[in-house]
Structure formats: C-alpha cells, structure tokens
Amino acid sequence: MSHRNRAARAVNRRQILKGAAVATVLSACSLPTRVLDAGTIPADGKKIRQSIAHWCFSEYWTVEQTIDHAVQLGCRSVELIESQYFPLLRKKGLTCAIGQIDMAPDPPFVKGWNNPKHHDQLLKATRDSIDACSEFGFPNVIAFTGMNDGFSKKEGAKNCVEGLKKIVEYAQKKQVVLCIEVLNTRDATHPMKGHPGYQGDDTEYVVDIIQRVDSAHLKLLFDVYHIQIMNGDVIRRLRQYRDLLGHVHVAGNPGRNEIGTDQEICYKAVMEALVEIGYQGHVGQEFLPTGDPLASLTEAVKICDI
Numbered sequence: 001m002s003h004r005n006r007a008a009r010a011v012n013r014r015q016i017l018k019g020a021a022v023a024t025v026l027s028a029c030s031l032p033t034r035v036l037d038a039g040t041i042p043a044d045g046k047k048i049r050q051s052i053a054h055w056c057f058s059e060y061w062t063v064e065q066t067i068d069h070a071v072q073l074g075c076r077s078v079e080l081i082e083s084q085y086f087p088l089l090r091k092k093g094l095t096c097a098i099g100q101i102d103m104a105p106d107p108p109f110v111k112g113w114n115n116p117k118h119h120d121q122l123l124k125a126t127r128d129s130i131d132a133c134s135e136f137g138f139p140n141v142i143a144f145t146g147m148n149d150g151f152s153k154k155e156g157a158k159n160c161v162e163g164l165k166k167i168v169e170y171a172q173k174k175q176v177v178l179c180i181e182v183l184n185t186r187d188a189t190h191p192m193k194g195h196p197g198y199q200g201d202d203t204e205y206v207v208d209i210i211q212r213v214d215s216a217h218l219k220l221l222f223d224v225y226h227i228q229i230m231n232g233d234v235i236r237r238l239r240q241y242r243d244l245l246g247h248v249h250v251a252g253n254p255g256r257n258e259i260g261t262d263q264e265i266c267y268k269a270v271m272e273a274l275v276e277i278g279y280q281g282h283v284g285q286e287f288l289p290t291g292d293p294l295a296s297l298t299e300a301v302k303i304c305d306i
Helices: 003-029 063-073 083-091 116-136 153-173 203-213 224-230 234-240 267-276 293-304
Strands: 049-053 077-079 140-143 177-181 218-223 245-250 282-285
Touching (some): 049 063, 049 293, 063 077, 063 083, 063 293, 077 083, 077 282, 083 116, 116 140, 140 218, 153 177, 153 203, 177 203, 177 245, 203 218, 218 224, 224 234, 224 245, 234 267, 245 267, 282 293
Parallel strands (some): 049 282, 140 177, 177 218, 218 245
8 A cells, every 4th residue: 555545544443433523412401301400501600510428437527528529529418318308409509419217126228119019118218208308399209129128120110110109109200309229239248239139239229220211200229330230331331321310429449438549439420421412410429438438529529520
C-alpha cells in the first residue's frame, strides 16, 4: 500500500470515528430523563443528587448529626430513617430519598414479598412508610424479595408479583414509588456486607418481577456494590434498565467500605453513566467506613460529585 493510500485511509478512519463520537453525544443528549424532584438539574447545579444512608454511620452519629453533615457536604437527602425525623429533614431543606419499612424484630430484608405468610405484615409496614413519605412529598419506599424460605426462585417470583400488586396501586395513589433491591448472597463475612439466602440476588430476576407487576410505581433499587458482586457489567446494566431505575446505592468493593481508587468500581465512570442516561433520582452513600467517618464520607461525596 502506498504512503498516500495509507494516509487517505487514516483520514477516513478519523472522520468515521469523529462522526460516531458526535452521534453518541447527540444520542445521549436526546435520552429521556426521569424526574423525581422539581426541575431537571438541582438548584445547586450539581448533576448528581447525593444522599446519606444513616444506618452506615449510626455507630458514630445520631440521626440529627447525620442530617447536619448532609447539609454541610451539600447532600440532598438522608435516607432509611424513622419518619419521626421527617420534619427535621424538611426544616433543613432535605428529603428522604427512600423510606424504610419496619419489619421488627427482623431486619426488613428477611421477611419479603416472596412468602405469602408475610404479606399482611408487609402491607401494613409498607402502607405506613408510603403514608409518611407521601405526607412530606418524599419519593420512594424500599422493598425486598426476602429470604428464600424454602420457595423456589419461580415460586418466590410469583409470590412477589402477587404481593406487590396488592400494594402498588396504593403507592400510585399516594404518588410514591416502591423500589425493590438486589442484594448479594456471596459475602458471608458480615451481616450487612452480604445476605446468603436472599432470593433476589440476581438483577434480571428482580427486573422480571418489576416487569410482571407492570407499574410505573415499582422500580429497581440499583445497588452498585451488590450488583457488581452478583452480576457485574454495571454500566451496561444501568443503560439497559435506565427506565426502571428508582434509586441507586454505592459502596466500595470488595468490602462494602469506602469508595476510592483502591477498589474495583470506578465510581466516576458510574456517575458519568448516570448523567448520560438522564437519571434524576438520588445516589445513596451506603458504605461502612473503616477510618474517620466524616473524612471517608467527604471523599465519597467528592468522587461522586462530577
């Protein structure tokens, strides 16, 4: 091949790549957005609305202190807290990005929609949380499949669909979205780093339940940490299921500790993908700090603040 021909091919290749890049940008700009709060970009100009999951820091701070730290760090929410703190959130100009459910004496992920014997308790607990969030205009309430309880995956999914259909119309009436979470079953080293026996440990399994319920008021709680462990391919899945995203959680892997350059998830890229797909919900910092909790949280917020 002559030097001139090689040069011509190189120019053509650059033109093709340039055209493809422009097309990608235009496509990203035309993607539909899902707006949970008023407006498309927060008043503070931040592209990512950040939230703090208080339970991760409850060893160090009271709920009131977590709320104060959220304000100081420019976060928009403190989540998974008792509704008694909702007036304080409102007073501080914050929201609760996702409300918890009370399944005491068990953790909320143990008794799930996959077991019909829990449905009555779940209906009450979920209605209570929906009512509290609706009163303050808060967007989401959490949901879980529950532990397998002897049910096959197929049976568990069927029970989840039947149970969630009983509550999703109420959520719609109250303008609240239920968000069902994928949890990993691989990490058995700590009761909150993994959940062996949890039935909804596969993204596509939980997505199938959501699609069968077929309501705009049932969405996916996309926990990047858990999904990285169980399925991986996080950014592709965010793009694939962008219309089903209700809430996002982040933590470092391995370990469910601080996010940063010393673990396998590149959260800058994940946040850029969320902006690309037009995600307008919150990103909850839900990691277990190993060092100074405020320093760790400050760094995590900075990483996700693209």
